[in-house]
Amino acid sequence: MRQRMHSLLFIEMKPTFLPIVPATRRETTSQKMYLVSRTETFAKLFFIVSFTGLFMYVALAFYSFHTAYTTVSQVGKDQDSSSEHDDSDRFDKDLKYILLWTDKSLKEHVNLEGQSPFIENGCSEINCYITTNRTILNQDVRNFDAVIFNISLLLNWSRWPIHLPKGRSQRQKYVFYGMEASDDHPICNLLVDNFFNWTWSYKFHSDIFTPFIEVKDMKGKVVAPNSNVLWSNSLTRTTNSVINVTKTRAVAWIMDKCEILSNKMLSILKLKQALKDHNLYLDIYGCGHFQCPQEDCKKMLQRDYYFYLAIEGAISEDFVSTEVLKAYDNDVVPIVVGGADYIKFLPDNSYINFQYYTEEKLAAYLDYTIRNPSLYKEYFTWKKFYTIRKANTFNGYCQLCKLLNDKKKFNSFSSYADFRKWWFTGSLKNKCIPKGAERYTDLLGYLNDSSRIG
Incomplete structure (x- = not known):
């Protein structure tokens, strides 16, 4: 019996032998596992790169579409004139x-x-x-x-x-x-x-x-035209500016357009006759009348004339053209003839408004002013406070924009x-x-x- 138990113990304690794998086979298995690991890594990288590329492609496509949409050739491509569009963005x-x-x-x-x-x-x-x-x-x-x-x-x-x-x-x-x-x-x-x-x-x-003209103060700010303009209260003081008060002729008028209404011409002829009563003259240039000398009309005005007849082409509300600049640019006092409220356009005491006088009274006033140089000089006091120039023609486009x-x-x-x-x-x-x-x-x-x- 002891022998039998010994046999059983021997049998149970008998070592178990595992199959022996050759060295070459073990190396092949390791290589396979390494390749699988590398393949998985590359797959992950490929997925990340592909997703990133796809995202960048979508972003670039959206940007390109937006840019193309806003170009001139694509604006409003599908616009329908019968419907409203929300273009606020x-x-x-x-x-x-x-x-x-x-x-x-x-x-x-x-x-x-x-x-x-x-x-x-x-x-x-x-x-x-x-x-x-x-x-x-x-x-x-x-x-x-x-x-x-x-x-x-x-x-x-x-x-x-x-x-x-x-x-x-x-x-x-x-x-x-x-x-x-x-x-x-x-x-x-x-x-x-x-x-x-x-x-x-x-x-x-x-x-x-x-407007056609604009008045600026000495700081460059536009003062007029303005429906609520406030002029300096010093415009009636005698100026110290060098103004020629020894001129030889009274009134000039340069006609740029030969067509003029008969009622205007009749009034001008009446003024011309009234001035003659004071030994003064109204000279008309152009359109079959006098011709400007060779040096040009501007020099002639500045040298020879006290007043310039600034007649607008039409008597219309708010219509003040550059005609008055022929006087202001050449140290001549303008006599304005138009339909505008000139106080909204031109400095006080820088012009004479024809509509406030009859032809006879205007002639008498011009004669009195010429014979009183200090009074005549007061019409140029504005030059100490303002500049009067042609307005920038592009300002309207700026306002539209x-x-x-x-x-x-x-x-x-x-x-x-x-x-x-x-x-x-x-x-x-x-x-x-x-x-x-x-x-x-x-x-x-x-x-x-x-x-x-x-």
Whole structure:
């Protein structure tokens, strides 16, 4: 029995022998495990790189699309003229595009194309682009933020609708531009009523007010024209400036345009006769009258004349052209003839207003002033306080760009329902006799439309 137990113990304690794996086989297994590990690592890196590349590609694609969308060729590609668009987001950074619908009359003043004019003229807002090219915005004028129509396009009552844009967006602004005197250039076509959103002219109550001249103080601040201007209270004091008071002629008038209303000419002839009674003379230059000497009219005015007859081409509200500068630039006192309230435009005691005198009284006053040099010199006291110059013709474009950047004004609707009456406040019946009417129905319809507004 002891022998049997010993046998059993021997059997249980017998060592277990594992199979012997050759060395070459062990190395192959390790290599496989290493390759699997490396493959997994490369797979992870590949996934990370691919995901990063995909993200960068999407970001770049979005940026490219946004940039392309804001370029000229893509602006408003899918715009529909019959619906409103919410463009408030893109208006923060994008250019405001302005189309000059009439290229001839506006380009006479300044050479306009692109964004650079707004930068060069020191506008407060410079993110505007101006052009006469109607096709740059995807060949659709509805994509422009503003379209400017010159008055010259509107004066032909029967044909101008033919030349209007074919479509119109509700978001864009139609701008009227008129620097001609309204009394001589009434607009008669009924279609202009409720056509314009904004106005741009020499009239104070325009959305964009651009006078022909401007008065600045010695600090360079624009003082006038201004409906509430406050002039210096020292303008009636005798000046110490060197002013020629030994001139030889009384009044000069240089005619740039030979067409003048008969009532104006009659008044001028009366003044000329009244001056003769005081041994004074009114000399008219141009249009078949005297010719300026070879050195030019300016030197002649400064040397020979006390007064200059500054007659406006039309007696219109707020219309003060550069005609007065012929006097101010040459140390001559202007005698103004126009329809404006000159106290809003010119310094006190720097001019004589014809409308406050009869021809005889004006002649007597001029004679008295010439014979009293100290009184004559008082008319030049303004030179110690102000400068009077031609206004910058680009100021109106700066104002327009500023309006286009004003979200509240741009997004609000405005329209001139009675534009014809806004432009010319008198009776249109006598002004608006249609020219070139080819059919009786055209004439009858036009007269009926005109009669509605007096």
